[in-house]
């Protein structure tokens with residue numbers, strides 16, 4: 001019915017974009033066929049039609065006046081949305097092969113520029129770092145970030161600078177990272193034990209799940225001194241069962257990549273197709289109740305005992321409530337930052353560990369070379385210590401190669417320029433979304449020899465590339481102002497976990513499976529994760 005009302009009479013041209021929107025509407029909204037809903041949708045759609053016309057006009061005006069980077073022709077309304085597919089970093093890599101290292105395209109009415117070469121990345125992240133240091137406005141930032149007061153989605157400005165300073169001077173100092181060393185050691189040992197227990201009697205073990213749980217425990221212990229996964233955690237917490245808390249966390253991690261259609265086609269925001277925004281609010285309410293309890297507990301404990309020996313992140317943030325620079329640390333900011341740390345610290349490290357293990361299962365010769373190195377440095381009678389890591393050069397090369405071939409944040413987080421600028425002679429209007437396609441850069445045959453081969457040896461050469469943001473061929477943590485503040489912590493967690501697992505466990509493939517059959521298929525949810533969990537046989541490797 002709505003379709004009939006909106007489409008032009010038969011025989012006249014109509015836009016494929018409109019058909020797409022109508023399809024979506026029918027799928028999501030028209031099931032309860034009440035006249036009230038239909039009327040409201042009808043009115044919204046009439047407005048939408050007007051907006052569409054204006055949007056197209058704005059687009060063509062913009063195209064006429066600007067010299068945008070080359071790119072595919074957009075469809076009305078949806079722009080090039082349909083070309084991104086399920087794995088945007090793959091589709092965008094193909095787009096760069098067609099149009100060159102700097103490409104423009106449209107997500108709905110939002111202009112996006114993708115850069116996909118070391119030179120263009122250097123231009124954006126170094127030469128014009130300050131200009132491109134903002135983040136686009138997203139529902140995620142507004143809802144989960146308390147109106148973009150969190151770190152990940154904060155626009156570039158004094159509030160974000162204050163939080164970065166807190167990271168630099170308080171949360172991720174070498175001393176603070178050291179303070180949590182015992183937590184990492186315990187959690188990694190618990191992981192090894194859990195893997196060996198689960199693998200008893202030749203049972204297949206789903207390794208991904210155990211590694212993610214270890215990573216979550218590691219983060220929650222550092223952030224607010226609690227564990228929620230594994231056999232060591234209490235069965236209830238703050239009036240909730242352990243399972244309820246775990247479920248909330250899982251929903252939270254999953255929702256991180258959601259982009260409601262209204263974020264890119266604003267006139268559809270009101271309709272909230274797929275109910276993405278409603279789900280985000282529901283999740284925020286759950287998380288907020290949880291975080292408020294955590295903050296309350298910490299306040300009470302701090303009042304009773306102001307000088308705690310083992311301060312966690314919440315203690316540090318509470319101690320900054322009245323900072324003398326005039327920046328106020330409110331509960332909302334604290335909750336936004338807690339969410340950031342949980343989100344940015346848990347899955348990234350766990351997924352990168354799993355990519356590393358996946359490649360090691362595909363390459364038994366590399367796995368045994370790595371185990372030999374660990375045995376040489378650590379021996380067979382004690383656990384791996386963090387102090388062993390600097391001597392494990394092959395391990396370093398293996399992790400680097402995993403970060404190169406499988407960057408877990410393949411397009412970085414979206415950047416945005418607050419003012420208009422030019423890159424390589426092309427106009428970049430203010431508030432353009434900028435994607436840095438590090439996936440394409442790190443697999444570029446002009447930069448890397450045999451880029452699709454997993455070959456850690458490439459990083460043993462003297463002139464090997466560094467990932468700390470100085471070599472624009474290798475940017476798994478980004479570079480410049482918005483680069484990952486948790487890099488050092490993430491690196492230690494990855495190295496220790498891989499080393500300890502390989503040292504203590506003998507992993508083998510299920511009977512009948514060959515190394516080449518280990519899947520490297522991906523799914524994309526802001527991070528690139530493996531599509532199929534890795535199931536392995538796990539047996540003890542050491543006598544103790």
Ligand code: HEM
Nearest residue numbers: 152344345348349352409412413476477478482484486490
């Ligand atoms: C393997 C581990 C990790 C990888 C590969 C990784 C990668 C990244 C990347 C690519 C970005 C976006 C950079 C950009 O947009 O230019 C980022 C941002 C961020 N990461 Fe990480 N990260 C990891 C671990 C961590 C950990 C352990 C934490 C903290 C506990 C963390 C906290 C953050 C935060 C807060 C941001 C947002 C920074 C901002 O917008 O200013 N990350 N990370």
